[in-house]
Amino acid sequence: MTDALFDTATPARRAARGTWRRVLRQPGAFIPLAVLALLLVIAAVPALFAGIFGNGDPRVCDLGNSIKGPEAGHPFGFDVQGCDVYANVIYGTQSSIIVGVLTTVLALALAVTLGTIAGTRGGWADALISRLTDVFLGFPFLLGAIVVLNSVPERNVVTVSLVLALFSWPLLARLVRSSVRGVSQTEYVLAARTMGLGWWRVVTKYILPNSLAPVMVVATIMIGSVIVSESSLTYLGIGLQSPAISWGLQLASAQSKFQLAPHLLIYPSIFLAVTVLSVIVLGDTLRAAFDPRRRS
């Protein structure tokens, strides 16, 4: 009974459903979504794809094949250690996708929590959180990550994601805060408060569902920039470490031999670029769809 009375979000939800249907019909949305779905499947079960050309094991290497070009059964050729580049690129998908998604999810969780508290509570909580945001925004992203990763004892997918998340939440938190503040002043939130609903209920049922769209768009694009940052850090020698398999590590090892064997650089780069591009294009399409000024 009370739920039926208070469920003012229904029309908004229905409108959101309409937006989604319209978005999905655009090539700017379904093409990147299809590519990302494929990459997710590759990341989940790389073994399924790695074996297509016969040599499915990224760790079966023959030094005699070092930096040999593409040949039958090995369409992408061999790397410096004589390992199959195709199998390595397929297995490398996993680390890049996990780092991108895990970092963004961690950053988003922190940003939504802190941004919502700052945006609704105001006062000293707002002041404290805003200053904290300023401090972390004071770091140029790559340099902050370099300083911290330099003293992290073991650099694996999880620790690298944690460090990247530490420097990527402030941007999102600022967005959440301003978006939450805007929504908090609307009449339906005021109405919900007047009816005596608690802070938690108002935030979860009324404020958050209506203020997260712009943040989600930026978070989508962030996945792409995080993947690029991971590979850059790994390239510098301060990101993921061997024996992990990642695009960044492959590109780093390609660096000294790329003049003789450009295929070492080309194939991991293509996978990386396609992944990042899909994320950026998807984010841009969503931004256009959720921005009322650009709706036709």
Next chain:
Amino acid sequence: MRMAVAGRILELVIVFFGVTFVIYALVFALPGDPIRALAGERPLSETVIANIRAQYHLDDPLVVQYFRYIGGLLTGDFGTNFAGRPVGDQLARAWPVTLVLALSAWFLEIVFGIGLGILAALRRGTWIDRTILVSTVLATAVPIFVVGVSAQLLFGVKWGVLPVAGDKAGWPVAFILPAAVIAIYGLAVVSRLMRSSVIESLETDYVRTARAKGLSSRRVVSVHVMRNSAIPAVTFLATDFGYLLGGTVIVEGIFNLPGIGNLLFQAIRTHEGPTVVGISTALILVFLLTSVLVDLLHAALDPRIRR
């Protein structure tokens, strides 16, 4: 205006202490014994350990150690490397190269970013617009080191039109390629910002009025559109200068330019922890200072921000 400056400087002070404390806490106060790391496999006697602890003031409370570290930073002491040379000296020698590189990249960003953005906006919907849009999105999707290494291979090795690495050829020849590589990312952002804000101002009433007055379209664009649509791009360009300094880390490594980024690159490669922290801290402080200068400049230019 004076209030705004004072407020901004107060904010800088807070952020400065926050940032340095975060670095300090994360780097120096992490579990792990620095003396052990210094000694490696050799066994050390109690007196030697005590001497080293006293030398580096490791027995003082954390806050005292932190303020000693801040005092060092403010007097240009960024620590010493393993060979015993002060990091500050190395920084002073490398600084001009990095500054020249970042300024060259910045110049390319301004000229090409704004130019391409305006061109795309004025030719909206044509193949020119689409080509610019697609290439800028593509440019942001490829990591900077891939672009750098490929550019080096094509322009330096295959075609031989520009030097492969090093700064022997001097400015501008030795800096064209690395500066262009760093500039690509910011250039893409600037041109997109510029495009959307030019399109927005083309649709405003004052532009319509200007057209109705019979002004030539060149005059409309250069006087009425440009001035009002440059603000987002200028804001981005201003903050991006700090990031350019960070971007030099990868590019100076690739092109072997003897700047700060290359120092950092080499320090990471040779596992010189204290040098890595010292250099990064110096770059972060420069970044903070530029962002404050930018804000003040911005307030001076845009009366709405002053308040």
